[in-house]
Amino acid sequence: MNVPIIAKKVARMKLRSVVSRKPSKGRNGTRAIRLDRKEVQSAATELERQVSRYMKRRPEGKPVGYPKEKIARVMMYGLVTVKGVPRNVEIVVVLQRGKGFVCGGAFGNYKSSGTPIVVIFLNGGLFPEQFLSVSGRGKYLYDEFVQILMHELTHARDIEKLESLPVQGRLPEQDEVNWDSYYNDPREVRAFAREIMDYVISNWSSLSKSMPVHQAIDYGIRFQDTWRKGAQFWTRKNQRLIYKIVETGLRDEELIP
Ligand SMILES: [Zn+2]
Numbered sequence: 001m002n003v004p005i006i007a008k009k010v011a012r013m014k015l016r017s018v019v020s021r022k023p024s025k026g027r028n029g030t031r032a033i034r035l036d037r038k039e040v041q042s043a044a045t046e047l048e049r050q051v052s053r054y055m056k057r058r059p060e061g062k063p064v065g066y067p068k069e070k071i072a073r074v075m076m077y078g079l080v081t082v083k084g085v086p087r088n089v090e091i092v093v094v095l096q097r098g099k100g101f102v103c104g105g106a107f108g109n110y111k112s113s114g115t116p117i118v119v120i121f122l123n124g125g126l127f128p129e130q131f132l133s134v135s136g137r138g139k140y141l142y143d144e145f146v147q148i149l150m151h152e153l154t155h156a157r158d159i160e161k162l163e164s165l166p167v168q169g170r171l172p173e174q175d176e177v178n179w180d181s182y183y184n185d186p187r188e189v190r191a192f193a194r195e196i197m198d199y200v201i202s203n204w205s206s207l208s209k210s211m212p213v214h215q216a217i218d219y220g221i222r223f224q225d226t227w228r229k230g231a232q233f234w235t236r237k238n239q240r241l242i243y244k245i246v247e248t249g250l251r252d253e254e255l256i257p
Pocket of ligand 1: 155187188
């Protein structure tokens with residue numbers, strides 16, 4: 001069975017094939033791969049709504065557990081890869097063992113049908129009422145879904161050749177991961193940059209209020225969760241690239257001159 005090549009929150013997911021492959025020769029662009037933020041947000045809203053509904057049906061006071069089912073599902077239509085191939089992506093939420101509320105995300109395809117999928121993994125060891133306490137628009141779960149979708153859907157536009165994902169059950173755990181290679185894989189850099197960019201753009205009005213532009217960008221990036229995890233692994237060159245991508249994103253949104 002193939003293991004998925006792409007996963008977010010890798011510290012918990014640990015996938016070997018991510019690092020066994022040479023980084024592809026990437027475009028060297030300083031512009032993030034385009035995603036419709038509104039569409040990503042409405043997908044996150046719908047997923048969050050379905051997850052809440054599911055959690056309300058589960059008995060309180062004990063862990064949700066690990067039933068092999070999709071607890072939320074939405075279709076994202078009309079994506080096109082950077083090479084122009086149309087790609088409709090199914091997005092599903094499933095339960096697995098892990099840490100935190102959201103244990104990770106992955107992008108790949110169904111082995112059987114070849115349909116592209118994004119899988120978001122929730123920690124079935126938590127209680128339904130814990131999930132409900134972080135549910136709702138603008139709350140933790142929604143924000144996590146947006147961030148994961150930004151990352152995985154960037155892969156969905158960026159990666160032409162898909163590898164199959166196990167949609168049910170947990171992903172293989174592997175320890176001997178070379179984090180430097182993983183984080184510096186150009187596809188991962190682009191996906192992480194997309195997440196960081198989105199965070200800075202979303203928070204720009206408060207960031208820019210009290211600081212000059214470059215300081216505000218710097219502050220926004222450093223505050224972002226993904227950056228805090230990844231900074232130790234990224235090369236100086238990739239750190240600069242991420243900064244550039246964020247800056248270009250702000251300019252494209254006409255938030256900075
Ligand atoms: Zn990734």
